[in-house]
Amino acid sequence: MAAERSGTVGKALRVLTLLGEHPGGATAGQVAEDAGYPFSTAYRLLHTLVEEEFATYDPREKRYRLGLRVYQLGRRVAHQRGFEGTAAPILQRLTERTGESSILAVLDGDRFLTVHKVDGPQFRTTTDPGDRGPLHTSAVGKVLLAFSDAPVREELLGRIDLSPRTGHSITDRAELSRQVERIRAQGWAGQQEENDTGMAALGVPVLGPGGRLVAAVALAAPLFRSTLGGLQERLPELRQAAEDLALELPSRP
Structure with a gap:
């Protein structure tokens, strides 16, 4: 036996x-x-x-x-062996250049999964590697939703829970769909106090060969440092980080 x-x-x-x-x-x-x-x-x-x-x-x-279980186990092995991970130096550079916290996340069912983050010099972000969060209130979540394959995107738009996290959170499904279309057209997603009070974030997709979604990378800042409008001035650095990640990260299954 x-x-x-x-x-x-x-x-x-x-x-x-x-x-x-x-x-x-x-x-x-x-x-x-x-x-x-x-x-x-x-x-x-x-x-x-x-x-x-x-x-x-x-x-x-x-x-x-x-599946993501393989990815999660791989991260644990890398951590145990002392590896910082492929994304770590890229996010570190992004934070050094912008002065803001940087976050890398992937789609995990109907939530986002934080893969790595680098805190800014003046504050600690509200997410850690391994955390899962809603798609409709976060910059990384909106990016992952908007740039996922069309069948996945439409299925998620029709069923994800739209419970609010703050008074600014989107709770209307039609409005979320309209926002997703805008995100796809402009190439980035933002949120200001939709996910956490007093916080703003800006995210862009990490796209692999053929434009396939690999991950989302974002900058996050407290409003006393930067509004969403201020973070948009950092789009060139954020997009460069996304390009660097696309070259270094393995394509998601």
């Missing part, structure tokens, strides 16, 4: 490794062929990986991709 369990684990890890070799995703048939497993075995292993969040499945494309 132990040998059987070990064999199953080995096959699952083989499938996981193969998914990593298909950044655009792979069908169950492709995985079965590459692994040399019967289709039923590959399908069962993929289903288990999806259930455990080590993989995701897109029913429209019928493709499987690596």
Whole structure:
């Protein structure tokens, strides 16, 4: 029985490794062929990986991709081994050039997941790596929502919880949809006291090959330092950081 369990684990890890070799995703048939497993075995292993969040499945494309659990474990390994991570020096430069806090986040279901942040010299941001937050009130969340693939974007716009965090938060779904269209047209998203009282933030997308969304990077500042209008003056530095991140970060599954 132990040998059987070990064999199953080995096959699952083989499938996981193969998914990593298909950044655009792979069908169950492709995985079965590459692994040399019967289709039923590959399908069962993929289903288990999806259930455990080590993989995701897109029913429209019928493709499987690596899940955020793999990404999160990779970050923990990197932290334990003393690595600052690919994004750390880029965010550090961004904060040094602007004097404001910088944040990197990715889409995690119907929330954003903070991946890394560098605090500004005068204050500490309200999010830490591993934190999850709403899409409709935050600059990074709005960016991730606006620049996600069209089917994902429309599905999220129709179902995400629009509970307010402050009196300035968007709670109207039609208004959020209009704002998302503006964000896509202008290439950035902002918020002022929508997510936290006394705070403003400005975010832009990190886009990989073919314009595929990888992450969102943002600057955040207390209003005594800068309003949203003031942060917009930092768009050149923010966009440069996004370009640098796009070159350094691996494409998201």
